[in-house]
Amino acid sequence: MKSIKNMTNAELAAFIESHLLKKGIYVVLSGGACVSIYSSNKYVSMDLDLVNVRFAKRRDIRSAIQEIGFQEEGRHYRHPDTELLIEFPPGPLAVGEEPVKKVDEHKLPTGILRIISPTDCVKDRLAGYYHWNDLQCLEQAALVAEAIEIDLEEIERWSKVEGKLGEFKRIRTRFVRKAT
Amino acid sequence: MLVPILGSLSSERVLIFILTRREGYAREIARFFETDLDPIQKQLDKLELGGILVSRTAGRTLLYEFNPRYTFLKELKNLLQKALSFYPEEEREKLLMNRRRPRRRGKPL
Numbered sequence: 001m002k003s004i005k006n007m008t009n010a011e012l013a014a015f016i017e018s019h020l021l022k023k024g025i026y027v028v029l030s031g032g033a034c035v036s037i038y039s040s041n042k043y044v045s046m047d048l049d050l051v052n053v054r055f056a057k058r059r060d061i062r063s064a065i066q067e068i069g070f071q072e073e074g075r076h077y078r079h080p081d082t083e084l085l086i087e088f089p090p091g092p093l094a095v096g097e098e099p100v101k102k103v104d105e106h107k108l109p110t111g112i113l114r115i116i117s118p119t120d121c122v123k124d125r126l127a128g129y130y131h132w133n134d135l136q137c138l139e140q141a142a143l144v145a146e147a148i149e150i151d152l153e154e155i156e157r158w159s160k161v162e163g164k165l166g167e168f169k170r171i172r173t174r175f176v177r178k179a180t
Numbered sequence: 181m182l183v184p185i186l187g188s189l190s191s192e193r194v195l196i197f198i199l200t201r202r203e204g205y206a207r208e209i210a211r212f213f214e215t216d217l218d219p220i221q222k223q224l225d226k227l228e229l230g231g232i233l234v235s236r237t238a239g240r241t242l243l244y245e246f247n248p249r250y251t252f253l254k255e256l257k258n259l260l261q262k263a264l265s266f267y268p269e270e271e272r273e274k275l276l277m278n279r280r281r282p283r284r285r286g287k288p289l
Contacts, residue, residue, distance in 0.1 A: 075229065090231050094251040131248035 002110060004069070005081040010037045011110040012084060013048050016065065018111025023064040025056040028093055028103050028114045032140065034121040039143040047076075048084055053091045061088055095123040096130075096162045118144055119151045122175070123158050130164045138171065145175040152176070181263040190219040192263070194227060194244075199260045200275040203245040212274075232256070 007015060013029045020027055029037075031049030052061065062072055070077040070086060077086040093100040093116070100120050106113040116124065122144050128137030144150065152175055159168035182192045197209045206224055210217040224244050227233040234247040246253055264272060 090229070092251055096249065097251060097254065099251075127249050 003081065004079055007082070007110060009033050009045070009048065009084065010106070010113050010115075011108050012082065013050065013115070014106070014108040014113035015110035016048070016050060016068070016070075016086065017114050019068050020050075020056075020061070020064050023060070025052075025061060025064055026054050026114075027051060027056075027088060028053055028100075028116065030089070030093065030116050030121075030124060034115055035125065035140040035144055037115065038118050038121055039140075039147045042143050042147065043140050046084055048086050050086065050088050051091055051093050052088045053093045055091055058088075095120050096127045096158065098158065098161060118148045119154055122150050122155055126155070126159065126164075126168075127162070130159075130162055130167060138174070142174045150175065181266055182259070185259075188219070188223065190215070190223040191227070194220060194223045195232075195256070195260055196264060196267075196275065198233065198244060198246060199257060199264065201278055203243050205241045205243050 002011065004012065004015070013033065017027055017029070027050035029048065030051045031047065032043070032045035033048045035043045036045045062077075065077055065086070066072075068079075069081075070079045075087065079086075093103070095116075100116055102117060103114050104117045106115065122141045125137045125141035125144070128134045129141065145152075152172075155175070156165070156168055156172070159165050182195075183189055186192050186195070193213045193215070194204075194209055197204050197212060206217055206221045209224075210220040213220075224233065224235075228235055228244065231247055232250050232253075233244045235242050235244045237243070246257070250256070264275070267275075
């Protein structure tokens with residue numbers, strides 16, 4: 001097993017997720033770290049947002065993650081061998097108003113990585129753009145779409161549900177190249 | 181009104197305040213309801229941790245508002261709106277009649 005110091009973001013997430021799952025705590029990687037992973041680090045995130053899908057108690061998470069050397073700092077966890085901050089945002093696992101229906105799984109040397117799909121990752125970033133007008137989120141969504149196949153029709157459908165179809169149509173060309 | 185669902189009066193006060201005023205800070209909410217600061221602050225922390233509220237700083241003040249990405253926001257707001265409609269008229273007006281738009285400096289009242 002690699003040391004934490006030498007793990008990539010994805011490997012570290014898989015390591016933590018797998019350890020927590022042994023304790024009955026199910027978490028899924030979401031947020032900016034997914035952009036890093038899907039864009040092959042064209043965007044660098046220093047956080048791992050592991051969504052606490054089944055609402056495990058905070059003290060149970062704390063106790064489980066301490067076993068692998070992480071310490072609580074405010075609302076985050078840190079390990080002396082990595083700069084990455086670990087956070088456990090509350091569930092449900094959702095993008096905007098809709099639940100995430102399918103979680104992708106990838107077998108890595110450090111465990112199984114459970115992560116939202118590239119299409120849901122784009123939706124997640126677009127939610128930040130739609131609701132906060134955060135242009136960085138739009139750029140992150142575009143980075144994912146450039147790097148990996150996404151389902152553009154699904155994103156259009158979801159944008160409509162979010163009441164943002166007009167906005168999506170305006171930015172659609174940013175996502176066309178890699179669309180299915 | 182919603183205490184049996186929300187579990188605390190402070191939680192209801194925080195949510196109703198933010199529903200009607202769009203945003204608020206701990207001392208302002210406590211002052212409005214003439215209550216202690218501590219339980220209001222605790223509820224704001226709890227609601228932020230739960231992803232229902234988000235905070236941002238304005239000068240030295242920590243302002244809270246609804247998290248537009250909270251999955252159940254529409255439903256929560258509908259529930260709060262309904263609860264608000266059952267509030268005594270005087271209290272409802274006090275919550276709602278609050279000028280948020282700018283007023284030019286020096287303009288006579």
